[in-house]
Amino acid sequence: MNIKNGYFEKKMHEHIFKNYEAKDKSSLIPLLQDIQSIYGYLPEAALQDISDFVDMPLSRIYGVATFYNQFRLTPLGENIIRVCRGTACHVKNSSNILFAIETALNIKAGETTRDKKFTIEIVNCIGACSIAPVVTVNEDYYGRISVKDIPNILKKYSKVSKKDNLPQPEVNLA
Amino acid sequence: MIQLKINNVAIKAEEGMSVLDAAKSVGIHIPTLCHLKDLTPTGACRICVVEVEGQRNLVPSCAYPVFKGMSVETNSARVRRARKTIVELLVENHPQDCLVCVRNKNCELQDLSDKYSVREHRYVGEKKDHAIDISSASIERDPAKCILCGRCVRVCHEVQKVGAIDFTKRGFLSTVTTPYNKGINISDCILCGQCILVCPTAALREKSSMKEVAAALNDKRKFTVVQIAPAVRATLGEEYNMPPGTEVTGKLITGLRRLGFNKVFDTNFSADLTIMEEATELIHRINNNGKLPMFTSCCPGWVKYAEHNKPEILEHISTCKSPHEMEGAVLKTYYAKKMEIDPKDIFVVSIMPCTVKKYESSRSELKEESYADVDAVLTTRELTRFFKLAGIEFNDLPEDNFDDPLGESTGAAAIFGTSGGVMEAALRTAYYKLTGKELETLELEPVRGDKNIKEISIKISDMELNFAVVNGIGNIKPIIDDIQNGTSKYHFIEVMTCPGGCVNGGGQPIHQKNDKIQKRMKALYQIDSNMTYRRSHENESVKILYEEFFTEPNSYCAHEILHTKYFDRKIKRKTQI
Numbered sequence: 001m002n003i004k005n006g007y008f009e010k011k012m013h014e015h016i017f018k019n020y021e022a023k024d025k026s027s028l029i030p031l032l033q034d035i036q037s038i039y040g041y042l043p044e045a046a047l048q049d050i051s052d053f054v055d056m057p058l059s060r061i062y063g064v065a066t067f068y069n070q071f072r073l074t075p076l077g078e079n080i081i082r083v084c085r086g087t088a089c090h091v092k093n094s095s096n097i098l099f100a101i102e103t104a105l106n107i108k109a110g111e112t113t114r115d116k117k118f119t120i121e122i123v124n125c126i127g128a129c130s131i132a133p134v135v136t137v138n139e140d141y142y143g144r145i146s147v148k149d150i151p152n153i154l155k156k157y158s159k160v161s162k163k164d165n166l167p168q169p170e171v172n173l174a
Numbered sequence: 175m176i177q178l179k180i181n182n183v184a185i186k187a188e189e190g191m192s193v194l195d196a197a198k199s200v201g202i203h204i205p206t207l208c209h210l211k212d213l214t215p216t217g218a219c220r221i222c223v224v225e226v227e228g229q230r231n232l233v234p235s236c237a238y239p240v241f242k243g244m245s246v247e248t249n250s251a252r253v254r255r256a257r258k259t260i261v262e263l264l265v266e267n268h269p270q271d272c273l274v275c276v277r278n279k280n281c282e283l284q285d286l287s288d289k290y291s292v293r294e295h296r297y298v299g300e301k302k303d304h305a306i307d308i309s310s311a312s313i314e315r316d317p318a319k320c321i322l323c324g325r326c327v328r329v330c331h332e333v334q335k336v337g338a339i340d341f342t343k344r345g346f347l348s349t350v351t352t353p354y355n356k357g358i359n360i361s362d363c364i365l366c367g368q369c370i371l372v373c374p375t376a377a378l379r380e381k382s383s384m385k386e387v388a389a390a391l392n393d394k395r396k397f398t399v400v401q402i403a404p405a406v407r408a409t410l411g412e413e414y415n416m417p418p419g420t421e422v423t424g425k426l427i428t429g430l431r432r433l434g435f436n437k438v439f440d441t442n443f444s445a446d447l448t449i450m451e452e453a454t455e456l457i458h459r460i461n462n463n464g465k466l467p468m469f470t471s472c473c474p475g476w477v478k479y480a481e482h483n484k485p486e487i488l489e490h491i492s493t494c495k496s497p498h499e500m501e502g503a504v505l506k507t508y509y510a511k512k513m514e515i516d517p518k519d520i521f522v523v524s525i526m527p528c529t530v531k532k533y534e535s536s537r538s539e540l541k542e543e544s545y546a547d548v549d550a551v552l553t554t555r556e557l558t559r560f561f562k563l564a565g566i567e568f569n570d571l572p573e574d575n576f577d578d579p580l581g582e583s584t585g586a587a588a589i590f591g592t593s594g595g596v597m598e599a600a601l602r603t604a605y606y607k608l609t610g611k612e613l614e615t616l617e618l619e620p621v622r623g624d625k626n627i628k629e630i631s632i633k634i635s636d637m638e639l640n641f642a643v644v645n646g647i648g649n650i651k652p653i654i655d656d657i658q659n660g661t662s663k664y665h666f667i668e669v670m671t672c673p674g675g676c677v678n679g680g681g682q683p684i685h686q687k688n689d690k691i692q693k694r695m696k697a698l699y700q701i702d703s704n705m706t707y708r709r710s711h712e713n714e715s716v717k718i719l720y721e722e723f724f725t726e727p728n729s730y731c732a733h734e735i736l737h738t739k740y741f742d743r744k745i746k747r748k749t750q751i
């Protein structure tokens with residue numbers, strides 16, 4: 001979405017706001033949920049519009065949006081990597097796995113790579129403790145993995161998909 | 175009144191009082207960190223825990239109301255252990271670089287660590303790691319030193335009602351920062367520094383200009399000139415253990431001479447000059463159907479607030495530069511010419527109670543030819559550090575007087591440093607200019623004191639004029655709303671960003687002593703009432719300045735040099751999703 005002046009989005013936000021009372025601070029969370037259900041994340045412009053509508057400083061809205069795990073501030077990538085940080089995985093050193101993925105993609109958990117190929121998310125137990133440590137990419141499960149396996153897993157998904165001819169994503173596999 | 179026992183002493187307390195306040199009223203001290211008087215208690219830090227008989231858990235006394243017959247222990251072994259653990263955890267997640275920290279010896283975390291005898295590192299873990307935000311000209315943020323007490327957040331949201339910073343994320347990743355963690359220079363922050371005054375550590379501090387000033391003092395080609403803001407003389411003494419409200423002008427002048435400044439001038443001189451210009455501008459607006467009400471412009475925090483939030487009303491703000499900028503402008507034009515000094519060699523330093531003035535002095539439109547009006551701004555706190563560095567024992571200094579001609583001032587200028595002072599000074603002169611007579615009572619009580627909004631109406635010739643004083647930027651909103659709705663009854667409005675005015679500026683000494691603001695205000699009113707001349711139009715040097723240079727207030731030349739313009743700085747809505 002890249003419409004000039006964000007006019008279309010502004011109208012859309014106003015449409016959502018119609019269901020709420022202006023300056024009602026208690027409508028903040030539902031508003032954020034509505035916005036996220038449209039974009040899949042919370043764009044800065046939408047937070048600015050909400051800030052004007054509920055008459056709260058942007059800093060507070062940003063604070064609330066970053067406090068709850070349900071909200072995202074960056075758009076989702078094509079591939080979603082979920083790193084399990086539940087107890088079993090933790091014991092099996094999932095923190096190293098997470099660190100290795102973050103380093104390889106040069107983003108932090110919760111963020112999306114610049115080329116929009118990957119998003120890293122942290123999850124708290126996906127019920128596959130027997131094969132800990134576990135990472136999922138989209139629908140695929142990877143169990144009992146070690147840091148060594150990560151470059152190969154990422155390579156599988158960083159291929160240029162046919163429908164777009166984006167340049168090869170910047171993946172640091174070192 | 176209800177009866178209760180604290181540490182086995184029977185006391186009486188008012189219903190609804192917190193245990194903390196009840197204990198304080200009988201001289202029992204309970205340590206606090208997140209607590210701020212008069213603001214919402216959050217119970218975040220729990221350093222104030224006490225034992226209440228019948229309660230299994232310790233309770234935070236700052237947020238716990240007294241009840242009849244309760245029995246409280248504020249310093250039992252259990253309480254002490256709990257507090258010590260809290261301090262130990264805070265210390266462990268802190269850089270612990272006290273030896274090289276600006277708040278060394280004036281830090282609440284350091285004090286608590288000392289008080290609870292933290293002598294070893296019992297917890298070792300990952301420390302948070304954050305970049306220092308040096309993006310603004312006034313304020314540095316060092317989140318690694320932040321203990322997340324939230325005092326700055328509450329002051330910024332509840333008192334100043336700016337809301338530039340807030341808690342973000344949670345748990346170990348929690349930080350106090352701007353939206354999207356951007357540099358504070360591109361946030362809505364107006365750089366007032368009220369957050370610095372409440373920060374227990376050095377997580378918030380001013381950007382220091384000591385290096386530039388020291389370099390200029392060392393440079394033999396530079397003609398160094400210093401000026402002192404009205405409010406500094408009533409507060410600097412506090413840094414030397416004098417009670418709040420001690421006036422130290424004489425010693426201050428000697429100290430500055432010993433630092434090596436060629437001339438020591440007074441911002442009060444240009445405060446008188448400001449009044450001449452501002453009163454004339456007001457009268458012009460009244461007589462010529464100009465934009466009314468007119469706002470004062472001497473507080474750059476207020477100007478920045480309007481530029482960010484209400485650019486539509488910028489035309490209501492007087493075009494006068496703030497006093498220290500006027501002083502700089504006069505020094506680099508009139509004075510340079512008169513003394514035959516090349517303006518490029520004049521280095522003007524302002525000693526200010528204010529953090530915004532650092533940013534203000536960097537605004538590119540505040541210059542003569544290509545030379546900034548003011549080259550560097552030091553806060554009251556930085557000056558103390560400078561004196562220390564130079565081995566100057568402030569308490570032992572003899573007294574001295576300002577240099578001429580930019581050192582002369584009247585009582586009207588002295589009160590610029592307190593909320594209501596600019597209004598009072600302006601009215602003394604405007605009344606005279608409109609009627610040719612002097613005001614009967616010089617002390618305009620309704621605009622003094624610490625109310626949020628102060629009002630006064632005065633009949634001048636056949637006009638009934640209404641004036642308002644906004645004491646603290648947090649009270650500005652309804653006033654602006656009225657103007658935009660066309661229902662404002664006022665003609666002239668003074669706005670000071672800091673509650674109490676510059677006596678409580680963001681560059682002032684940091685401590686939480688009682689009544690400091692009232693005492694500082696009183697000191698300035700005292701200077702005024704001791705003066706022979708108490709109206710700006712009686713300042714002889716200002717008169718000469720007009721005769722020799724500007725001809726008259728608001729003349730073309732005065733407009734070029736003493737007035738300025740403002741810009742829309744509203745943060746633009748992102749247009750791309």
Ligand code: SF4
Nearest residue numbers: 330363364366367369
């Ligand atoms: S300087 Fe003032 S506006 Fe900026 S964060 Fe601090 S209190 Fe808020």
Ligand code: SF4
Nearest residue numbers: 320321323324326373
């Ligand atoms: S910056 Fe200072 S005042 Fe603000 S939360 Fe951190 S320690 Fe407290």
Ligand code: SF4
Nearest residue numbers: 473475528672676679
């Ligand atoms: S009130 Fe004084 S100290 Fe505070 S921002 Fe304004 S000029 Fe600076």
Ligand code: FES
Nearest residue numbers: 208217219220236
């Ligand atoms: S001072 Fe009471 S909880 Fe922080």
